[in-house]
Amino acid sequence: MTLRVDLQIISDWIPDNAHVLDLGCGNGSLLKHLQQRNVTGYGLEIDNSKFSECIAGGVNVIQADLDEGLSQFGDQSFDFVILSQTLQAVKRPDFLLREIMRVGKQGIIGFPNFGHWQCRFQLGLRGKMPVSKNLPNAWFDTPNIHLCTLKDFEKLCDQYGFSVVSRSVVNHEHKDTLGIRLLPNLFGQIAVYLIHNGNS
Amino acid sequence: MSDSLPADSVGLVTPSHLHIDTPLALDCGRMLPQFDLIYETYGTLNADKSNAVLICHALSGDHHAAGFNSLEERKPGWWDTAIGPGKAIDTNHFFVVCPNNLGGCKGSTGPNTINPETGKLYGPDFPIVTVADWVKSQAILADSLGIHKWAAVVGGSLGGMQALDWAITLPERVGHALVIAAAPKLSAQNIAFNEVARTAIKSDPEFHEGRYQEFDTVPRQGLGLARMLGHITYLSDEAMGEKFGRELRSGKIQYGYDVEFQIESYLRYQSSSFVERFDANTYLLMTKALDYFDPAKEFDDDLTQAVKAIQAKSLIISFTSDWRFSPLRSLEIVDALLSAGKSVSYAEIEATQGHDAFLMPIPRYMEIFASYMQQVAKEVNS
Numbered sequence: 001m002t003l004r005v006d007l008q009i010i011s012d013w014i015p016d017n018a019h020v021l022d023l024g025c026g027n028g029s030l031l032k033h034l035q036q037r038n039v040t041g042y043g044l045e046i047d048n049s050k051f052s053e054c055i056a057g058g059v060n061v062i063q064a065d066l067d068e069g070l071s072q073f074g075d076q077s078f079d080f081v082i083l084s085q086t087l088q089a090v091k092r093p094d095f096l097l098r099e100i101m102r103v104g105k106q107g108i109i110g111f112p113n114f115g116h117w118q119c120r121f122q123l124g125l126r127g128k129m130p131v132s133k134n135l136p137n138a139w140f141d142t143p144n145i146h147l148c149t150l151k152d153f154e155k156l157c158d159q160y161g162f163s164v165v166s167r168s169v170v171n172h173e174h175k176d177t178l179g180i181r182l183l184p185n186l187f188g189q190i191a192v193y194l195i196h197n198g199n200s
Numbered sequence: 201m202s203d204s205l206p207a208d209s210v211g212l213v214t215p216s217h218l219h220i221d222t223p224l225a226l227d228c229g230r231m232l233p234q235f236d237l238i239y240e241t242y243g244t245l246n247a248d249k250s251n252a253v254l255i256c257h258a259l260s261g262d263h264h265a266a267g268f269n270s271l272e273e274r275k276p277g278w279w280d281t282a283i284g285p286g287k288a289i290d291t292n293h294f295f296v297v298c299p300n301n302l303g304g305c306k307g308s309t310g311p312n313t314i315n316p317e318t319g320k321l322y323g324p325d326f327p328i329v330t331v332a333d334w335v336k337s338q339a340i341l342a343d344s345l346g347i348h349k350w351a352a353v354v355g356g357s358l359g360g361m362q363a364l365d366w367a368i369t370l371p372e373r374v375g376h377a378l379v380i381a382a383a384p385k386l387s388a389q390n391i392a393f394n395e396v397a398r399t400a401i402k403s404d405p406e407f408h409e410g411r412y413q414e415f416d417t418v419p420r421q422g423l424g425l426a427r428m429l430g431h432i433t434y435l436s437d438e439a440m441g442e443k444f445g446r447e448l449r450s451g452k453i454q455y456g457y458d459v460e461f462q463i464e465s466y467l468r469y470q471s472s473s474f475v476e477r478f479d480a481n482t483y484l485l486m487t488k489a490l491d492y493f494d495p496a497k498e499f500d501d502d503l504t505q506a507v508k509a510i511q512a513k514s515l516i517i518s519f520t521s522d523w524r525f526s527p528l529r530s531l532e533i534v535d536a537l538l539s540a541g542k543s544v545s546y547a548e549i550e551a552t553q554g555h556d557a558f559l560m561p562i563p564r565y566m567e568i569f570a571s572y573m574q575q576v577a578k579e580v581n582s
Binding site: 019040042048051052054055056058059060061062063064072073074077 | 513515531534535538539541543544545546547548564567568571572574575578
């Protein structure tokens with residue numbers, strides 16, 4: 001089974017035997033993949049059909065709404081809390097981010113970069129809300145209600161005192177081009193951050 | 201029942217009996233000198249006896265969980281929707297065991313069986329048994345069948361409580377615990393409903409302090425009332441509304457106290473048919489077992505500590521319209537398992553049927569149930 005681009009990046013950051021919480025875990029493919037390396041933990045998922053896929057795959061999954069926070073989990077109870085491609089779809093990304101860093105020793109957050117040049121082009125020059133491979137929905141029916149750029153996200157982390165341990169920015173083919181290295185906020189389509197509490 | 205049995209039925213089943221001569225020490229401090237358990241089994245036990253699934257029944261349930269006891273039987277066992285070839289608990293893969301609990305009235309030792317010490321019916325002298333006592337007696341049944349470890353222990357409502365208690369008290373003997381529409385203990389409101397039911401039974405003039413059989417009578421009125429009340433708590437307002445609304449039997453209001461609304465007629469039917477098949481002393485006892493269930497009590501009321509010993513993987517399921525044991529009650533169990541770092545999954549099923557939903561073939565419920573059990577089957581076969 002091949003993992004989605006961002007999930008592969010995340011998987012590489014998680015050591016064997018870690019205890020993780022995967023928020024909005026989808027069909028559980030990341031957790032299933034990590035099981036091979038003795039990584040334990042849970043997925044949270046609200047979508048019925050994705051939830052069923054988790055059960056069918058033997059992945060621990062809790063039906064829960066991320067907008068209600070993570071109050072069922074104790075402080076620092078996971079090595080990693082993962083939120084991939086979901087930050088932009090929650091009601092209060094700031095609240096969830098703080099919850100992630102409360103229950104997790106480290107957080108892994110992946111999201112589509114709204115600062116990508118195609119988004120800027122569509123909005124800035126064509127005057128239309130961007131629609132792309134990573135953001136395929138029209139403005140009126142998109143689940144992505146809180147889009148941000150790399151700069152926006154880093155500013156939010158900074159505001160809460162979360163430091164970026166690692167950052168991976170790629171295009172949708174999982175390629176790290178020269179353009180992305182020079183101007184990630186302009187050429188990167190998917191960003192994945194590894195963050196933790198305090199300065200390091 | 202028609203001439204042919206449905207293809208997905210376990211078919212005709214005959215109950216089995218187990219007689220145990222070793223005394224069983226009960227939580228209440230008393231001793232059962234000997235006891236009998238009646239149980240049914242479906243499917244085939246594999247060579248290494250690793251594919252056994254224990255079904256625990258709820259308050260008014262019994263050992264007849266699936267299939268038919270005779271071709272004349274109108275309805276199959278109480279959980280036939282979930283047990284059978286190709287069903288959620290697939291009897292092509294699993295050996296399913298369902299006993300009638302001690303204190304029951306369907307063949308296991310209980311108030312309506314003979315006390316060997318007196319030669320008379322136990323009646324109200326039958327000791328009050330607890331969920332933990334049931335687990336102990338079920339473990340003896342497992343031993344007699346050569347089953348050291350259940351692939352899964354499964355139950356809804358009071359049955360779910362037994363599944364949870366199994367996982368807590370005999371952790372090495374449970375592979376998976378499926379705790380459906382249950383709670384980690386009763387709320388004051390739950391106990392209050394039980395007390396009203398008990399008062400209804402005990403205040404029936406035919407009750408005779410529980411010795412009604414000696415007077416050749418049955419506290420019909422009281423037991424019927426208890427069932428009516430129970431039944432209301434098993435359904436949701438929505439389900440009742442959908443099924444009966446304010447429909448009148450005769451089409452118009454009669455300005456009298458006879459049965460007018462369809463719901464009244466339904467409740468009366470439920471109560472009178474229940475009285476025919478259930479024993480009042482058993483009803484009293486089962487409600488007490490419910491009231492007393494509280495596995496966290498021994499752990500300073502800390503459920504997380506109580507579930508620490510669990511080795512089983514768990515699936516907890518609740519139903520949105522269940523107000524007897526609401527999803528929040530299931531979440532108490534889930535939260536404790538999460539805090540203790542146990543392997544657990546939790547599903548909340550959209551359902552209008554209230555507490556009774558756990559007995560219904562609701563598609564999403566059955567899909568999750570079946571998928572989970574398929575994983576269990578895979579583990580058994582690996």
